[in-house]
Amino acid sequence: ETSEYRYRMSIMSSSPLESSLTSSWDSSNPYPDIHTVMFGYSGRLLPYESQPQFWSKYQVWDWVQQIMDMHQIDTSSIPLQNFDMDGHQLCSLSYQDFLLAAGSVGPILFNSLSELKWSGNPGSVKSLFVVTEMCEPCLHPVLPVASHTPSNQRGIHLWEFIRDILIDPERNPGLIKWEDRREGVFRFLKSEAVAQLWGKKKNNSSMTYEKLSRAMRYYYKREILERVDGRRLVYKFGRNARGWREVEK
DNA sequence: CGTTGCTTTCCTGTTT
DNA sequence: TAAACAGGAAAGCAAC
Helix, strand or coil: CHHHHHHHHHHHHHHHHHHHHHHCCCCCCCCCCHHHHHCHHHHHCCHCCCCCHHCCCCHHHHHHHHHHCCCCHHHHHCCCCHHHHEEEEEEHHHHHHHHHHHHHHHHHHHHHHHHHHHHHHCCCHHHHHHHHHCCHHHHHCCCHHHHHCCCCCCCCCCHHHHHHHHHHHHHCHHHHHEECCCCCCCEEECCHHHHCCCCCCCCCCCCHHHHHHHHHHHHHCCCEEEECCCCEEEECCCCCCCCCCCCCC
């Protein structure tokens, strides 16, 4: 497994991906550890680790955003809703489909996907072993998703929506990151993307971080959130926020 | 129908 | 300077 590991690392180190990842991971830490470089945010598995046709729709989003980052394109310049699909659907898109979905960015995404289709790692037993060894969520399994994704209850609250993205790193496409897991401190990495996703949930295509953050500020009074001063895009769960701790119930 | 809770929208001003 | 932060004010809306 050592050779495969070195192979992976050499790919990662020589690509623009590394700088893209480390800069958005934590600007205060110039020396990201192996875990960070290999798995990115929240210990999640990078979509590059498997074949695109098997990506979840969250991994598709992740891929789109990382390609945009690599090309220094603002994520908000294309409607991410157009990529609300899983890897299988993504792989069946034509060049024309990409043009329609992403305009001038379409060809970039199309070419990137074409490359991945050819060089995609089949996902061997060894790579799965490495993932199991290093993936934090595997060592500390989160509570069943069903208890947090209300199928019977209508109308999810914003803070629950944020929490559910955070506690399920597998599905968190680098949108929000824990700053201090135990204390419940977290930071928005892609504020506008989170707003779009929230808007999608509420069937509101005009949602922005500006408006989302106003709702977040209302949570301070209700002690669902606590203030974190001087740190942009950073929030902290308060005493009235439930279901975010690692050991809770 | 009216109330209530939770936003959503808009705004002006301040801070980073 | 752009992006966030702060809140007041008021509208929207679904549940009750």
